[in-house]
Amino acid sequence: MQSNDIRKLLTAVAALGLMMVFLIVSAIGLIVMVQFQPEILTNWFADSKEEVPAVEVQVVDEEWTDEKIEEVGLVQGEGLQLVLANCTNCHSAKLVTQNRFTREGWIQVIRWMQETQGFWDLGSNEDPIVDYLSTHFAPEAKGRRKPLEVEWYSLE
Ligand code: HEC
Numbered sequence: 001m002q003s004n005d006i007r008k009l010l011t012a013v014a015a016l017g018l019m020m021v022f023l024i025v026s027a028i029g030l031i032v033m034v035q036f037q038p039e040i041l042t043n044w045f046a047d048s049k050e051e052v053p054a055v056e057v058q059v060v061d062e063e064w065t066d067e068k069i070e071e072v073g074l075v076q077g078e079g080l081q082l083v084l085a086n087c088t089n090c091h092s093a094k095l096v097t098q099n100r101f102t103r104e105g106w107i108q109v110i111r112w113m114q115e116t117q118g119f120w121d122l123g124s125n126e127d128p129i130v131d132y133l134s135t136h137f138a139p140e141a142k143g144r145r146k147p148l149e150v151e152w153y154s155l156e
Contacts, residue, residue, distance in 0.1 A: 073093070073094060074096075074097055077136060079128040080132060082128055083096070086120075086129060096133070099137060100137050101133070101139065102134060103130055105134075106130050106133045106134055107126075110129075
């Protein structure tokens with residue numbers, strides 16, 4: 001072997017060694033990165049830009065299934081989506097369905113919430129919302145418990 005060959009061999013070994021060190025360091029770096037931010041990996045494998053809005057819509061759909069709407073006592077009808085979007089953020093929808101008001105009554109409740117509870121201005125959504133409420137949750141609406149028949153007696 002000539003010294004020239006030995007030098008070539010040494011250079012090759014050194015280069016290989018360097019590459020190994022580089023690979024190991026990158027692997028460790030990657031593992032540490034994934035440990036602290038696992039979403040980096042998921043973002044790599046999923047096209048997050050397209051999926052995020054779809055997932056958000058799904059969540060809304062999943063939340064208000066027909067069964068759940070029925071469970072809280074709401075009825076299908078025009079304006080339901082607006083009521084779901086505006087009336088279930090602060091309290092249960094059951095608080096809505098447990099009440100019966102006239103159109104004016106519902107507007108009063110909304111005004112009261114706006115004045116004292118930080119309820120937002122409904123703008124052009126107010127009419128369809130009040131329509132929905134006063135149609136399905138009117139004092140004389142079906143399903144409402146009849147007033148108890150109380151026999152009054154006088155105290156002597
Ligand atoms: C910004 C928050 C907020 C939003 C949004 C909201 N409410 Fe309320 N609402 C309240 C609070 C707070 C109360 C009082 C809750 C309590 O007493 O536990 C309340 C009470 C009520 C009551 C009971 C009133 C009474 O006299 O007892 C009804 C009915 C009602 N809300 C209906 C609605 C309807 C219908 C919507 C949508 C149009 C709505 N709420 C949206 C905050 C809100």
